[in-house]
Amino acid sequence: xxxxxxxxxxxxxxxxxxxxxxxxxxxxxxxxxxxxxxxxxxxxxxxxxxxxxxxxxxxxxxxxxxxxxxxxxxxxxxxxxxxxxxxxxxxxxxxxxxxxxxxxxxxxxxxxxxxxxxxxxxxxxxxxxxxxxxxxxxxxxxxxxxxxxxxxxxxxxxxxxxxxxxxxxxxxxxxxxxxxxxxxxxxxxxxxxxxxxxxxxxxxxxxxxxxxxxxxxxxxxxxxxxxxxxxxxxxxxxxxxxxxxxxxxxxxxxxxxxxxxxxxxxx
Ligand code: NAP
Numbered sequence: 299x300x301x302x303x304x305x306x307x308x309x310x311x312x313x314x315x316x317x318x319x320x321x322x323x324x325x326x327x328x329x330x331x332x333x334x335x336x337x338x339x340x341x342x343x344x345x346x347x348x349x350x351x352x353x354x355x356x357x358x359x360x361x362x363x364x365x366x367x368x369x370x371x372x373x374x375x376x377x378x379x380x381x382x383x384x385x386x387x388x389x390x391x392x393x394x395x396x397x398x399x400x401x402x403x404x405x406x407x408x409x410x411x412x413x414x415x416x417x418x419x420x421x422x423x424x425x426x427x428x429x430x431x432x433x434x435x436x437x438x439x440x441x442x443x444x445x446x447x448x449x450x451x452x453x454x455x456x457x458x459x460x461x462x463x464x465x466x467x468x469x470x471x472x473x474x475x476x477x478x479x480x481x482x483x484x485x486x487x488x489x490x491x492x493x494x495x496x497x498x499x500x501x502x503x504x505x506x507x508x509x510x511x512x513x514x515x516x517x518x519x520x521x522x523x524x525x526x527x528x529x530x531x532x533x534x535x536x537x538x539x540x541x542x543x544x545x546x547x548x549x550x551x552x553x554x555x556x557x558x559x560x561x562x563x564x565x
Pocket of ligand 1 (some may be wrong): 312315337347501503
């Protein structure tokens with residue numbers, strides 16, 4: 299049976315690992331062509347370890363094997379307009395169209411405000427906010443042509459602040475404001491723009507930063523899941539991918555920020 303995404307073309311940023319990898323795999327299983335994009339470069343400037351080209355290549359090979367569509371790896375730092383424009387240009391050269399942009403790339407930084415230096419603040423905003431703007435702007439002409447959709451990965455941290463979360467939470471609030479505004483702007487041109495707000499997933503963000511070994515490790519992670527998620531269990535990349543596929547294919551839904559968080563926030 300053909301899926302609604304058969305032969306469509308999706309670009310997923312930050313797709314080498316974690317949630318982005320899960321989204322790319324699920325789109326491929328729906329027979330979508332997938333551009334697996336990731337930084338694949340200098341990981342030195344983040345507050346925790348990022349992956350590189352080898353991880354991007356491994357994920358792309360995995361995505362390629364999943365469905366009837368093709369997958370290609372296109373490295374891109376979403377903070378760089380030249381690289382983002384090249385990502386969209388190469389996608390159009392390879393596949394001739396873009397139906398879905400998933401702005402997933404993101405970084406976290408959770409510390410008290412006295413410990414956030416200006417460079418770190420700028421870096422979080424560059425990836426989490428400016429990256430969403432740059433990729434959306436570059437993809438809009440192609441999305442208008444295909445009557446496609448954008449799905450931005452925000453967070454429940456984009457709906458409620460947390461102590462030590464001033465930079466990360468505010469950047470994710472910005473993603474929801476951007477989503478609502480662009481949804482209204484593009485509604486008349488047939489392009490839908492939505493967000494997904496994940497709760498807690500066991501990716502590098504938690505294991506290498508929020509609950510790194512120095513911050514309590516696995517016990518602290520499980521404690522956070524139990525304390526913060528009413529349903530008492532973490533989310534998975536598959537849970538988030540299901541929401542992305544719903545928003546990619548729901549013809550009358552735009553401007554929403556859909557929680558996938560086990561009741562962690564209820565609006
Ligand atoms: P992750 O495993 O660290 O994945 C983030 C991805 O973004 C990585 O592949 C990373 O590249 C990529 N990236 C970082 N900077 C980039 C840049 N400048 N340009 C392009 N790609 C870049 O974390 P994750 O949990 O899957 O996060 C994915 C998204 O979900 C983020 O937007 C995050 O804020 C959001 N989120 C996560 C959670 C959670 O609990 N994990 C909850 C709510 C929302 P490398 O492969 O090079 O490392």
